[in-house]
């Protein structure tokens with residue numbers, strides 16, 4: 124669950140060491156997203172979308188109010204308590220944030236290594252993910268040797284390889300063509316169907332129309348229209364076992380997934396056309412099959428394109 128309560132956020136202003144603060148980038152933002160929900164985060168440039176996501180993945184804390192993520196109230200939490208929660212969050216940054224001196228493989232492997240997964244099992248998981256995003260052949264490439272779209276796909280593979288309980292994505296389709304964007308969304312919806320809470324900030328209205336889901340709309344740092352996001356009913360969805368068993372204290376039971384868009388995913392799959400899998404795709408970057416089982420069988424991702 125993600126909960127914002129009367130959140131205000133101010134960035135330091137007036138330059139370094141001046142001690143002054145700018146105007147509030149977020150003002151009285153209040154909402155709650157149940158575990159397992161899928162939410163669009165909408166708003167014009169500068170409205171505060173990235174700021175909301177930074178609070179969600181614990182890169183920032185609110186200057187007032189409370190932000191609760193995966194059971195942790197972050198506003199006054201001890202620093203040491205943030206790290207284990209961060210490890211359960213996948214982040215797709217607007218500017219990718221790949222480590223330029225690590226290969227594509229090592230970038231994707233990072234969350235698994237941080238979680239202490241043995242190298243032997245880790246190799247298969249990373250290769251699986253690289254295959255899925257169509258970049259298995261570029262495993263040894265350094266990020267500066269990859270195109271913008273390829274870097275974005277590596278960033279996406281890194282964000283989802285450890286099956287996070289919460290995935291936040293900041294304009295994840297910005298460098299992808301329409302076909303790749305639809306496939307990415309199908310993957311995110313499939314992860315969501317399995318129980319991951321997903322929040323996607325975007326300007327892409329076509330994508331939002333294609334994958335309808337509750338949305339949060341920001342205007343000048345204020346929540347404008349909750350569009351039902353406050354009232355998501357998460358009761359019916361299956362529990363998400365999660366790639367890393369959550370620490371016992373971290374999450375109330377009953378974590379549930381809301382499949383608000385499985386029909387949209389399916390129809391998108393068919394809309395992708397007869398070449399949605401197979402050779403046609405590898406030319407465009409994404410290959411079939413989508414991720415084969417990673418980890419225990421019950422944690423497998425189903426093929427989002429199998430209708």
Ligand SMILES: Nc1ncnc2c1ncn2[C@@H]1O[C@H](COP(=O)(O)OP(=O)(O)OP(=O)(O)O)[C@@H](O)[C@H]1O
Pocket residue numbers: 134135145148166167168169170171172173174175
């Ligand atoms: N590091 C920062 N320091 C100072 N002000 C910032 C910082 N980051 C964002 N802001 C300000 O906070 C406000 C919200 O910015 P934010 O990046 O959250 O918007 P956004 O909706 O994500 O925009 P975009 O779609 O262009 O990425 C803006 O007024 C911006 O100038």
